Amino acid sequence: MTTVIGFIGLGHMGGPMAANLAAAGHRVRGFDLVPEALATATAAGVEATGSAREAAAGADVVITMLPAGRHVLALYQDEGLLAAARPGTLFVDCSTIDVTDARAAHAATTAAGHRALDAPVSGGVVGAEAATLTFMAGGGEAEFHEAEPLLAAMGKRAVHCGGAGAGQAAKICNNMILGISMIAVSEAFVLGESLGLSHQALYDVASTASGQCWALTANCPVPGPVPTSPANRDYRPGFAAPLMAKDLGLAANALRAGGIDAGLGLRAAEMYTAFAEGSGAAQDFSGIVHALRAAAEAPKGTTPA
Template sequence: MNGPSRTIGFIGLGHMGGPMAANLVKAGHRVLGFDLVPELLATATGNGVEAAGSATAAVTAADVVLTMLPAGRHVLGLYQDGGLLAAARPGTLFVDCSTIDVADARTAHDAAVAAGMRALDAPVSGGVPGAEAATLTFMAGGAPAEFAEAEPLLAAMGRKAVHCGGAGAGQAAKICNNMILGVSMIAVSEAFVLGERLGLSHQALFDVASTASGQCWALTVNCPVPGPVPTSPANRDYTPGFAAPLMAKDLGLAANAVREHGVPAQLGLAAAQLYADYAAGAGARQDFSGIVRTLRDAATAPPPAEPTSDPKDGTAA
């Protein structure tokens, strides 16, 4: 176990929160969990989480409260109107792992401090596979003392935790990281579609780019075409590891920050629009790498016929 056993209140046991809570149990911690969806709560209890009757019941005996929720309004609603801050013991550490707006993260932090609590924003990168395998990366914002206290818990759920600065800095790092990811996935997908039109096999392009200057996570881990990376969602008909609507949400947060701060991030804004359109349509239930299909469908010329010979020796295939 990383550090002493703690009692943890965990609110939000979905695709990410459920496996994260289970990993805390595996590390020897007592986890009191709650989710509005009974099926998610049942799955969590099967993994050793103790079911609480309500969100407030999950936090009354907790040393640390973790939240993994869809949006800032849910975090702020639970902290204040939902009574989490009022129900917790004074000095409880609140760690929000949701991805929310930087301003909302700072508002939540201030509300927690005003209520006599301590707070850390700690969004994650790594998707559902990372949550299940405890290989997430945490980006934390808050005081050094709060980060030091939370670090053993983050280590039980992930591979790396980075203290990025004060309140909201974790969310700032998350949206910057995911802007890079969204832009790079579009670039990799565009390259594969162009390669198809030029007669390149997926494997040939991968073999070159993965060991050359085009190498990136979107290519070598989450390759958007089936074949070269057997574990990528492309080989499972784009069943989500990181769902397109979540990428659209994160890029929307990044786009808001870009506009607010006057940054000329043309690629980031274009990626935000592409993913918003994709998530609202064909990508609603697909992995974010499935955007390659949209780009392929938009191509004006059909791909050439498959090669009839092996380029390595010139013989008939």
């Protein structure tokens, strides 16, 4: 059955997601502040609208994919998105934002007479284009089941994680595991290099032993062992380092707010922030191996550039 969808945020992630919904036979009315993004989405079957409010008016479901929680809350309330939608509209926010902001967005949505689901994604731009994303959803069971056919058109799996904000909680916990794992795998390769161990030899052992993990076998941080990893494409992003820094920053905020002593999570956030603000700004997050290698090679008492 065709669903009328208002889709706001048609960038590298939102654009392909909206296109996949249109390809599945849904009517998608989209908006983005960047004209080029809107034009690309229009070429892929999305109907262009002149504003976010126009995209939401008359829609059965409104999906947002925005950079941060402040953008979601401003759009919902200050810019009148909630007021523009007809009563009972289902709002699905696929942005990755702070858990507190996600819960505030839920509260604002229900107070305006609508229904809400937070559904951040994992899988990056490649997953958005291939419709293989994983969705982590927070909200009511009924809202999740209503959204499931749309999530299935954009991804391969959707997990209902609990109530309001639970999707965001699952996302930041998962990416904290990933960020820490990538640092550990990268450090192991740098150590192996210093000991005269080839990348392939270390991979052949660790990939079939207790060191096996996704950061090694799918996104290996050195060229060679995994031909499809970004390391073999000059570290062009699958999942960009600034996005990992953002997600780990959200995790760090939650750790501090909860008084949780998680030294590895906080340190990983610091390391990715420094990497993303420096040489890793345009690299895949696996490129952090360069920063670790530079640190290992730097004379003691100095800081690598």
